[in-house]
Amino acid sequence: MTTSQLFRKLCDGGGLNTGDIALLQASIFAARTMKAGEDIVRAGGPPGSVILVTEGVACRRQPLPDGKHAITAILLPGDFCNLHALILGHMCHGIAALTDCAVVEMPARTIDHLMRVNPRIARALWRSMLADEAVLRAWLVNIGQRPSDRKVAHLLCELRLRLHSVGLATPQSMRLPMRQKELAEMLGLAKEYLNRVLRDLQQAGLLAVEGREIFFPALSRLEEFAGFEPDYLDLPRRGFHPAGDGFQRTAAE
Amino acid sequence: MTTSQLFRKLCDGGGLNTGDIALLQASIFAARTMKAGEDIVRAGGPPGSVILVTEGVACRRQPLPDGKHAITAILLPGDFCNLHALILGHMCHGIAALTDCAVVEMPARTIDHLMRVNPRIARALWRSMLADEAVLRAWLVNIGQRPSDRKVAHLLCELRLRLHSVGLATPQSMRLPMRQKELAEMLGLAKEYLNRVLRDLQQAGLLAVEGREIFFPALSRLEEFAGFEPDYLDLPRRGFHPAGDGFQRTAAE
DNA sequence: CGAATTGTTGAGCATACTCAAGGAGCGTGG
DNA sequence: CCACGCTCCTTGAGTATGCTCAACAATTCG
Numbered sequence: 001m002t003t004s005q006l007f008r009k010l011c012d013g014g015g016l017n018t019g020d021i022a023l024l025q026a027s028i029f030a031a032r033t034m035k036a037g038e039d040i041v042r043a044g045g046p047p048g049s050v051i052l053v054t055e056g057v058a059c060r061r062q063p064l065p066d067g068k069h070a071i072t073a074i075l076l077p078g079d080f081c082n083l084h085a086l087i088l089g090h091m092c093h094g095i096a097a098l099t100d101c102a103v104v105e106m107p108a109r110t111i112d113h114l115m116r117v118n119p120r121i122a123r124a125l126w127r128s129m130l131a132d133e134a135v136l137r138a139w140l141v142n143i144g145q146r147p148s149d150r151k152v153a154h155l156l157c158e159l160r161l162r163l164h165s166v167g168l169a170t171p172q173s174m175r176l177p178m179r180q181k182e183l184a185e186m187l188g189l190a191k192e193y194l195n196r197v198l199r200d201l202q203q204a205g206l207l208a209v210e211g212r213e214i215f216f217p218a219l220s221r222l223e224e225f226a227g228f229e230p231d232y233l234d235l236p237r238r239g240f241h242p243a244g245d246g247f248q249r250t251a252a253e
Numbered sequence: 254m255t256t257s258q259l260f261r262k263l264c265d266g267g268g269l270n271t272g273d274i275a276l277l278q279a280s281i282f283a284a285r286t287m288k289a290g291e292d293i294v295r296a297g298g299p300p301g302s303v304i305l306v307t308e309g310v311a312c313r314r315q316p317l318p319d320g321k322h323a324i325t326a327i328l329l330p331g332d333f334c335n336l337h338a339l340i341l342g343h344m345c346h347g348i349a350a351l352t353d354c355a356v357v358e359m360p361a362r363t364i365d366h367l368m369r370v371n372p373r374i375a376r377a378l379w380r381s382m383l384a385d386e387a388v389l390r391a392w393l394v395n396i397g398q399r400p401s402d403r404k405v406a407h408l409l410c411e412l413r414l415r416l417h418s419v420g421l422a423t424p425q426s427m428r429l430p431m432r433q434k435e436l437a438e439m440l441g442l443a444k445e446y447l448n449r450v451l452r453d454l455q456q457a458g459l460l461a462v463e464g465r466e467i468f469f470p471a472l473s474r475l476e477e478f479a480g481f482e483p484d485y486l487d488l489p490r491r492g493f494h495p496a497g498d499g500f501q502r503t504a505a506e
Numbered sequence: 507c508g509a510a511t512t513g514t515t516g517a518g519c520a521t522a523c524t525c526a527a528g529g530a531g532c533g534t535g536g
Numbered sequence: 537c538c539a540c541g542c543t544c545c546t547t548g549a550g551t552a553t554g555c556t557c558a559a560c561a562a563t564t565c566g
Contacts, residue, residue: 070394119369130337133386142324143395144441188397190523210460443555
């Protein structure tokens with residue numbers, strides 16, 4: 001993975017120069033890999049290091065009283081796990097690997113220092129967290145207001161587009177980076193019912209499922225059915241940013 | 254309202270000195286009032302001014318295809334309406350007054366400048382937005398994972414505590430700053446069903462409703478029923494911050 | 507005081523959940 | 537290579553939760 005991919009989300013907002021990126025790059029002191037299901041970060045006090053996902057898919061999750069989990073966000077390569085804990089002083093949820101993952105670590109103190117002395121870096125980190133918040137708000141609307149077939153459709157549209165933006169999906173298909181159980185936990189649905197909803201979407205010709213591979217035979221119909229308006233994802237679009245940084249855009253859509 | 258109350262949320266995190274607060278205070282160029290139901294900020298492009306609620310209660314809301322709204326956050330005195338739009342460049346939802354409100358405005362360019370040259374102010378603004386995000390995540394879990402009687406109970410616990418933190422509630426009661434219709438929109442429930450849930454909570458002795466006045470005859474039982482863990486609100490607690498700024502704490506709880 | 511909005515209740519129905527059981531896929535060890 | 541055990545997926549049946557439509561009562565506001 002190249003540096004600009006590593007700091008994809010920070011570069012997306014513009015405003016960082018190559019020196020800034022080099023500073024971030026230089027602060028990396030460790031790389032780890034973990035198996036699907038393992039914890040990447042546990043809830044708790046102030047973080048000793050800032051962690052960035054570089055490969056695989058992870059999630060933010062909170063334990064529930066009945067032993068299950070609520071999944072409140074999906075993290076893709078280029079997403080930070082615990083930046084907010086650096087500012088707030090504590091993690092109020094954990095991060096777990098959904099697929100096998102690779103992450104890099106930067107010392108919390110170094111990042112904290114960079115944020116204080118380099119307003120461009122501070123701004124870029126801030127912006128990346130606000131992008132996360134926009135997704136969170138879209139999830140709240142999705143889960144709170146739509147009937148469950150549209151919830152499922154909406155989540156799949158979002159997942160496909162975000163995976164596509166990091167090169168892990170095409171307009172026609174994606175490999176689902178989680179089990180149906182976890183899809184259900186994201187949406188607050190029972191896993192058996194989610195399974196039925198997937199079947200119904202297939203029968204409606206909006207989807208095709210083969211194991212973990214999902215196909216989108218009629219993406220625009222699915223997106224319309226879901227009411228999917230991708231603006232909230234704040235992904236770079238064709239012509240929006242100055243070209244030439246070599247990062248794969250979603251322009252092919 | 255005193256200055257330290259105005260910038261309550263920024264002061265709560267610590268890290269601001271009186272000079273910083275004076276800078277913010279000095280940037281206020283206008284004050285407005287609006288009636289319940291009016292829009293405070295519309296969705297759209299980059300904000301010309303940053304808006305801070307000083308009196309009353311407002312909400313973030315998004316229109317839905319069927320003409321209804323999804324309410325994604327509650328704003329109390331001391332909360333900013335559109336800080337995130339300053340960084341992200343656009344508002345992807347609107348702000349509406351739930352009760353009669355008063356707000357103050359600061360030029361976006363001034364705040365933007367202050368954030369770039371004053372790391373303490375930048376950090377305090379950042380922290381206040383992260384506190385909002387933590388609440389948003391708690392809402393996601395609440396709406397996604399709890400049965401609706403517990404959803405309602407949880408939202409009322411949160412509302413009461415937050416209102417109490419700005420002096421608008423006591424441990425025993427609060428005046429509900431919205432109609433049942435809007436309570437329902439926050440939770441994604443039908444308003445008629447919400448009404449029944451409120452009745453059931455009353456019959457269970459967990460609540461008493463008289464018009465818009467809500468009484469909490471057994472607050473600890475209600476909080477236990479709701480699974481309410483107020484840590485996520487990041488409100489100041491007794492002994493946590495150095496005393497002496499004269500702002501009312503929630504210590505009485 | 508009257509009109510409009512908001513709150514309250516009933517009846518019937520649709521949605522989504524639980525419990526239970528069987529089948530498919532996958533990694534491990536013989 | 538196959539058999540085994542495990543997890544995950546799939547389906548059925550029955551139930552509970554939450555929604556819609558409709559009517560009426562209570563507030564609020566002009």
